[in-house]
Amino acid sequence: MLASSGRPASASTPDQRLEVLPLYRPGDVDIDYERDLADPGSYPYTRGSRPARTKAGHESSDQIVRELSGEGRAEWSNEQFRYLLEHGATGLDVIGDAPTMASMDADHAFAAHAVGNQGVSLTRGIDYERLYAGIPLDRVSVSHSLPTAFGVAGFYGAAKRLGFDPGLLRGSMILAPLFSEDTCYSHNVPLELHMRLAVDTIIFSSERMPRFHPFVEDTYFISDGSIEAIEEMALGFIELREVVRRTVARGLAVDAFAPRIALLVNCRMNVFEEVAKIRASRRLYARMMREEFGAEDPRSLAINVAAHTSGASMTAEQLTNNIVRGASQTLTLTMAGVRAMEISAFDEAIRTPSRAAHIVGIRTQQVIQEETGVGDVADPLGGSYYVEALTDEFERRIEERVHFIEGLGDILELSTAGFFRSIFAEAMVDRAREVADGTRRVVGVNCHRLGPEEDSLLRDIVEQRIEPCYDLVQEVKEWRASRDMRAVVGSLDALTEAGRSPTANTTAAIVDAFEAGASMGECIGVLRQVYGAPYDPLDRAAERPR
């Protein structure tokens, strides 16, 4: 069943094409309503994690509308946030620039031309304070795509300094300890340290920011442009299970943190596959948490699913087609009961979102919410022979794949041996081949093409460039030299001690280190050393303060 011979069976993704019948009839699906579906808000939560509710008249939706944002210096991103909130966003979604996403300071030599032009630059505690200044953090939920421990420490510290009770903070942090190094977010950090930071962040947040979701299993970035929906969720569950096991092993009861676990999934173009994937994932999660991990609190069994629509489905050709794709994906996610989503912008294939693309993304969500009625009824596709059959198929195949991979051995050893890396790499090649040979139809790319002279709509927007923030690089260099070095060194020594102690919390120590003026790069550097890696594997960071 492999797509091509010659790969080791264990390191390949099985063929994930779903055979679809031309018509589904009652005999094609076995529906036991109470066992497999139940009402939204009831086990096994297939139809939704929360009870259905009737909306009164013009009552606004409880949907979180947000768009991926973050650009340049923290102050510029703060302006971007204000713009989005003024235009109807009800949540924020922050992403760091390439150095930040690699746990690297703005003045690292490798960062030179990448500071601020693909996200916000966040080297220091003060950067987070500037990022959130004037934002009502007690009312706006903030989703973060940032290095886990630093994003949480920065958010927590900034909120406190800005006068907010951390107990009121809402939002989330993506967590991808197992797959970051193998995909596009390498921090050059050992896997054991990735896991440690993930678990410490969960423990820290469950104690100090109880309304915040510190554990968002992000299957978006591991899957976009490579693996298909079944493998996406199988790998996501493998990572999620490993983190749950390790958190429990640190002494936290499963019900103490499981209510704050969420999923952030991808949404590609196949409407019913994506709906079935989300419904199957809710059910699989509920059964797994109850039966395997012994969770009892209903909130531990009902998982919130958020989504980011596939950037890889957006094309550089015929940019206006991407707006249509975004609308279709928004409709899909709304029908799947997803209440927080970001739409990949129409310029996604070429640049980070422009202001015009942001507003189109928000308006797309608003049109679907306000005008189409698809969100008025919970799980509107429930009971469809086709959707239920597909949901069953997804659940079965995801579960089989999880058990198969876990049966191969220790997950971290598999990762170290390159098992997951080869899955992602092969899938990227397969996907490109399918587009090239036309087996995967993409309008404007391999069918229904336009010549360059006709394909001119929105081209002016994608030609706009964001220059790297060289002035910020200079500012960080000067800041580094101006600090109270005794406090910085003391905080890094304390972080080292926390890292060495299996029961101490490194995220709490990072909060203190940010407060004392240490940088993200310095913190990750000393932690790398605790875990047997060089302070800076790329050997181009500023020296460790002594």
Place this chain on the structure above:
Amino acid sequence: MTHGRVRALITVLGLDQHEAGALVVSRMLRDAGMEVIYTGRFALPATIGEVAVQEDVDVVGVSVHSWEFLYYAPDLVERLSSAEPPIPIVIGGSIVTEADRERAIAAGVTEVVRAGATEEQIVALFARLASPEFRQALPHNERSFSSSNPLDSPQIGRIRSGE
């Protein structure tokens, strides 16, 4: 058609961690019979220049999904054109716009591959640029780069053709 004698270096620049293009093009060239060396992520122009010379490659392909290439291109061109004979550079990626293409070519990049290029076109391009006649005709840069620091960036996940 096979291109058994061609040696190509495929790389990703700076902090650009999107590898899909690099992996896909590596596979295409390998399937066409070329020998492909992939540097992995975290490569700066100095590393690329030195590895290209040490490995005696005929052509360098840079897969880009970040604007960093616009700033690194002149340095890369300077280093690879100091090889004897000069080593041509192909930059490729879906994010590359027409204006970017013009900037890269003005900086001395040999060819730019944008969204929509087919496998046949890409393979034929590498084969054409890798030919001794083409390389001999490229402008040569007299500046030499010493190997004081053999690896300006560590080679992470370096994958060699056939391994």
